[in-house]
Amino acid sequence: MTVHIGGLLSLGAAALLSGARLASAHDHHGANLNLDPGEPIGGAMKMHIILMTVSFGILFPIGLVLGLKKHRWHVPVQATGGVLAIIGFVLGHAHGGRSFPENAHSKFSWFMLWLLAAQLGAGIYLKLHTERRFNDRARPFVKIAHKYLAVLMVVATYTQVLLGVVAWLGFCYDGYMGQCLAHLIMGSSFLAYGIWLLLLVRLATPWLARFGRSPELYDSAMIMVWGLFNTFTEHGFIEEAHGWSHKDLQHTSLGVIWFCGGLLSTYMLRKAGPSDRSMFPAIILIFTGCAMASHEQDTEFSTKVHFVFGLSLVLAGFTRCVEILLITTGLIKSNSKEPNPFQYISVFFLCHSGMAFMSANHESVAAMENIGIDIGTFSLGYLSISFLLFFYAYFLMQLYTDLGSKEKDMMLPTADDGTVYQTVAQVSEIRGHSSDETARNPHVLFDAADDDDYDSPEMGSATFRNRNTPGGGISPRSSDEIELGPMRRD
DSSP states (O other): OOOOOHHHHHHHHHHHHHHHHHHTTSOOTTOOOOOOTTSOOOHHHHHHHHHHHHIIIIIHHHHHHHHHTTOTTHHHHHHHHHHHHHHHHHHHHSOOSSOOOSOHHHHHHHHHHHHHHHHHHHHHHHHTTGGGTSOOTTHHHHHHHHHHHHHHHHHHHHHHHHHHHHHHHTOSOGGGHHHHHHHHHHHHHHHHHHHHHHHHHHTOHHHHHHHTOOHHHHHHHHHHHHHHHHHTTSSSSSSOOOSOOHHHHHHHHHHHHHHHHHHHHHHHTTTOOTTOOOSHHHHHHHHHHHHHHTOOOSSHHHHHHHHHHHHHHHHHHHHHHHHHHHHHTTSSOTTSSSOOTTHHHHHHHHHHHHHHHHTTSHHHHHHHHHTTOOHHHHHHHHHHHHHHHHHHHHHHHHHHHHHHHHHHHHSOOBOTTSEEESOHHHHHHHHTSOHHHHHTOTTEEEETTOGGGSOOTTOOOOOOOOTTSGGGOOOSOGGGSOOOOOOOOO
């Protein structure tokens, strides 16, 4: 299951915006804030923000989880989100009040619109069930596209929220583009790393066992690839560079250590099984955190913000090492149904490190410093946002788990051959007969191999074709046409 976090970033944006509005009354020492208290944004823009937050931040993520579980509320939730998103799109391009300079948020909104149209169109096409009327060969491909478009929607929504915050605050213009992108991209990477680990801890234990790979193998591969990318993009990649500063040298050296350490760990785990673990990804985090905690900046406030970021990484790496130690010694059962509470700590610190690094860009730090916020208040504010983000990701995963349990309880009982029966008593009775007797049993309803014939355990009344009737048609027996309701396994 893909986890969506873009919606709660709007809450973080609200915290940033309230602080920036106060900052607009002071000198910004180079911060290019696009805020004018005398020019309100207008009611249309406020509704645009509210509608987009509700649709993309709340309804679409929940609808995605419902869709993965084939829940009957999937379509209504997604349809409501689609209507609100379209209205919000129109309001965002027709608002009055403050005028914003040309920005990426406005341009990217058109991509979001077409992506939404493709996603909703694929969903409507699948809901029509055209395969019941003719040989629909396109349906399998549309189902795959519908699923991956939902994943793309998650990433695109997160990106659009960040671009919206940047457009509102007026950040990342002129000479601040490079450092702004560096903080947003790297911070988002740590945030995504934390969500990935939460996914592994919360839901992916059966998946890892099926593939037979060590959890750290995927961490190591991502670290190696990202380190290679970072090595060649930290100096003169976005903007023309004039010489090497100490920041360029340190950032590039971090890319080198990520690549080398990731390469070592990936090679060591290339044949490792799910029970084999490695502490090298955590050690890389610790060294990165130590380097960032001592990263000299232009101002004392900025240096302290980077120290908080580095401290979060050190704590994430250290607690991950302790977690692996407890798992390998048997004090924590990695294959248990519910994760040990300690396993969430490293995940949370990774998410917080991402938020801390995104907040450490030059313009944001300058704005907070000018209105007199100290490092304690600043850190606690972003710590609160990290808790909200973690809560939202955990909520969606818990929703996925709860729906799975409910679906399992409400499914029709199934025999060993995959045939679904009407009652548990009939299953027990039929299992005691031979296969020939089972085939002639009037209680056999249908073969549940195709999930399109049984979309949801909560579906209403439905008529199924008896597989024992010649030609697969509907039998004249009145008992072959039934109304299904929720049933439990014994």
